[in-house]
Amino acid sequence: MASLNRRVFLKSATATATMVVMVSQTPHILAQDAPSSGSVSPCLKLDSNGQIALCVPIPDMGQGMETTAAQMIADELNVNLDDVKVELMPFLGRTNAEGRAVFGRFYQGGGGSGSTMRIYHEVRRTAAYARTVLLEAAARNWRIPRRGLVAENGHVRDPNSERSISYTDLLQSAQSVGDEVKPNSIDPKPANAHTAIGKDTKNVHGKAIVTGEPIFGIDADISDMAHAVVRRCPYLNGDVVGFDDTRARQVPGVIDITTLDRIPEDKSIYRSVAAGVAVIAETYWAARKAADLIEIEWDGSASLEDDTEILKSRCLAALDGDDFTTSIEGGDLQAALSSASHVVEATYIHPHWAHTCIEPHSCIANVQGDEAEIWVGHQFMDAAINGVTNAVGISPDKVKANFYRMGTGFGRKFEEDFVMEAALLSKAVGRAVKVTWSREDEMEQDYVNSLGAYRLRAAIDGNGNINGWHIRAASDTVPAIITREYPARLVGNYKGEFHQVPNGVSRGAWRGPHHNVAGWVIQSFLDEIAAASGKDRLQNLLDVYSKKDVLKSLNWPYRDTFFERYRAVLQKAADESGFGKKMPAGWGQGIAVHHTFVSVCAHVVEVEMLGDNDYRVHRVTSAIDCGLAVNPLGVRAQVESGIMDGLCAAKYGKWTLDKGLVTTNNFDSYQKMRINEAPAYVDIHILDFGETEPRGTGEVSLPPVIPALTNAIFAASGKRLRSLPISENL
Incomplete structure (x- = not known):
């Protein structure tokens, strides 16, 4: 910049x-x-x-x-x-x-x-x-x-x-x-x-x-600043019992070594700062070397129940209970289920996902008396300033903030922890301090998306149409949005229920919050309904989104044409991809659609099975309605980005805990797609309805690409994927 x-x-x-x-x-x-x-x-x-x-x-x-x-x-x-x-x-x-x-x-x-x-x-x-x-x-x-x-x-x-x-x-x-x-x-x-x-x-x-010009937050540099590396507790909500820094203090350039206490102390509340041991030194590499030499004893006893398999089991068990809150209800669901020609039922399980921002977190803070200044790449300026206030008690009007471009954010750079650490350490040593996180730090201390189990039932009438819709969600966060998602309200009889499973996992916004789960669960189940009813998959979706009067009570400008846009992007993606064409043996097409923040996107994914347990995505055909595309090239870039993120998360994404210890803390354990796994062709079509205002494109393409992929795998192999990641469940 x-x-x-x-x-x-x-x-x-x-x-x-x-x-x-x-x-x-x-x-x-x-x-x-x-x-x-x-x-x-x-x-x-x-x-x-x-x-x-x-x-x-x-x-x-x-x-x-x-x-x-x-x-x-x-x-x-x-x-x-x-x-x-x-x-x-x-x-x-x-x-x-x-x-x-x-x-x-x-x-x-x-x-x-x-x-x-x-x-x-x-x-x-x-x-x-x-x-x-x-x-x-x-x-x-x-x-x-x-x-x-x-x-x-x-x-x-x-x-x-x-x-x-x-x-x-x-x-x-x-x-x-x-x-x-x-x-x-x-x-x-x-x-x-x-x-x-x-x-x-x-x-x-x-x-x-x-060309690597220093335009990102991690590039920020000011004169006479110290550098800090923090060894944070690898256990969720853990503490420092004690440490030996004898060898670390012998590293040239070390200024001080100090502890950071967990904030807040109440472990029933999400952490703002993890407990750890910080090294402040004249250079980053001196701080890094010294930090690696510290011998630390951790207490992870408060996190033993925070375990991926335990959380998953609790979510599944909760689905069989009756401790649920009703988020939406209409008609007579029980009557619809009782009179149905047949009932389709399925349970889906969704893992935690990490953000993996390409730029790990970094912040410079200079706290002097009752004033402070920060240099940071952060999604929300008010949150960054409040991070300083929360850490050292300085009034926001006494905090000067310098903001930089970010190397992605995805919701993770909304949090305050890396700002708070810099402020605390600057105050401790009385000079400007730059805190730089490693990849392991960024993944171990993430605010992940939700893990959950989702049970869906649909009452199908004699014409193959949905007459009743029931969804139960049990998750480690409040999944009410998912249970209210369409086709609730689009059928005459519906009910959505949710239950939050207690846990200590820090969660936050992840690209397309809640929609990223809702898109996969609901669009996958609609594909199941079509298969069970012997109905054309595209026609099934067009029929579901044929309502025109559901949104009358909403006071927003797109209500009258919302589902017309659903059908338009579906039809465009289907037409451009030749959806429904005869495919070679072991090949398949999947289709899905979803809205996120008012924009709507549909995908058709084509896959080829590589044996029984792997596949290759050959082509993704996309259609998006995002209002006026101010920069069509930028829109296509955003759609491509969401597609790649979604394909990665679907195939490999699983952030895991073993008795409170994060076991996926770098790309060797939290895998991403390699370039040879990416689709060779991505065709993106921006629909033009003559609108004069833009709408969002940063997240809308991700939610529907995951079900389009899993639906394609079903079409190619007959295997229905109800648990992610695909690499562990195919």
């Missing part, structure tokens, strides 16, 4: 001709002396060198935030994409009555597949206002009406006289006319006038990423 140093920014904004526009639904030009007040960060800035800089509120973790924002500016101002630089604005929130950092006017977090949606209107409106101000400035220079003037290629042109003037030459006069241009009367371009939006656009930081 190119650096837009705040001090340099403020100095240049006052020393040269500039136009600084506040990003807002009602944008306005700031006076030339305004930058000295320090309030110009949420802005669009045009300078006399022809450079256009935009500060955006949402961190980039690979979702292409900076690229789509640059497209919006280039589109509205009619400039080249190369002339637009996008930077991340600092945190502009506030401290609430409870002493917590909270967002101000800007949502400053990356998650929920909402980055582009959250900035789309304000960024475009601000750029449209800037364009209008420049047109007005040119009109006044030429003493003609603004109407009819054209903004193009960084210039304002008068088609009648062919006069032209650059934006840079208009900056001074633009400053004086800004207040007279009313932002409420200005609309961004209509969709048919877009020049950059909707076009394939390469990542603006692609070269920096592939």
Whole structure:
């Protein structure tokens, strides 16, 4: 990421001709002396060198935030994409009555597949206002009406006289006319006038990423900082009994060795900081070497029941009990089951998955008295600042935060633990400290997705249609969302129930939270229903999603066409893949569809069986409805990413505990697909319904690809997979 140093920014904004526009639904030009007040960060800035800089509120973790924002500016101002630089604005929130950092006017977090949606209107409106101000400035220079003037290629042109003037030459006069241009009367371009939006656009930081420029949080470096490596307790909720650091203290460069206590002490609450022993040294390698020399005695007695097999057994046992909470219910399920032509029933088991972010966690903290500063790659700016407050008690308004690009997040970089560790250790030694995690740290101390068992029953009438739907979920988290998922409400008689199994596992958001499980369980079971009923698999899904009036009570803009979109992506994926065509022996196709955060995606997966216990995915054909695709190339990249993540998790994903000890702590034990296991062909089709607003794409492709795969394996082999990972259950 190119650096837009705040001090340099403020100095240049006052020393040269500039136009600084506040990003807002009602944008306005700031006076030339305004930058000295320090309030110009949420802005669009045009300078006399022809450079256009935009500060955006949402961190980039690979979702292409900076690229789509640059497209919006280039589109509205009619400039080249190369002339637009996008930077991340600092945190502009506030401290609430409870002493917590909270967002101000800007949502400053990356998650929920909402980055582009959250900035789309304000960024475009601000750029449209800037364009209008420049047109007005040119009109006044030429003493003609603004109407009819054209903004193009960084210039304002008068088609009648062919006069032209650059934006840079208009900056001074633009400053004086800004207040007279009313932002409420200005609309961004209509969709048919877009020049950059909707076009394939390469990542603006692609070269920096592939050439190793220091743009990520783990690259952050400041003068006179120490480095810390923490040996964290490998047992869930374990403690340090004692340690011998004699040899470790002999390593040159070691500053101090200290313990970190578990936070909170109450082990019935998820940990924020794991108990451990920390080495602070002048260099990372000195800290790493010394940490490896410490002999530590751990107490894992509080975690003996936190065992993968024990948790799985408890979830399965709970399905046979009656301790359930009803999440959704309608009609008369028992009557539907009693009168059914036949009843289909199946139980599915889902393991824990680790995040495996490509960039392990890192944070620099400098705690001095009642003030602190941090340098970190984090998904949510308020959470990072609150991490400092939680660790050392400094008020959020006394914490300065510098944020960086992340090497993926997937929900893991929403947590505060690595920030809290850095703050605690900085306070302990009185200087800036950089904490860097290893791959083993990142996987052992993960906040994983849920493990659970799911029992489904469907009452099938004489026409092969679903007349009753029942799902029970027993999980180590609250799986209510899964039990409410469609086709509940799409059939006349339904019931969803859930039960949380007590445990000590720290859980968090994992790409497509809850949807990643719901997609596999429900789409797999719908495929089972089609097979048991002798019904065409595609037609079965089209029939299930044929309702039009189910969503009337919901107050959201997509309710009237939601299931039309379901059917559209299903039909498109089926048509493009030739779904249902005759396949060679040992080959099969699977189809599935799911929605995540309003977008909808369907896949057809083609597999070839390699003997009885392995397979190869040859092709994935995808169709996605994500509203307006601001950057179709970015959408396809996100869909491809979700496909690969899903295929990896389905085949190998299983984060395991053995009496509280994490046994899958690197890629030798938590396997990923190799390149020769990836599909040779991935065909992605973005449906265009003429929408004028974007929706999320970061997570929607993952949930349906797993059932599309397992359904394809069934079609190829006759083996129905009801437990993941596939590598252990095929």
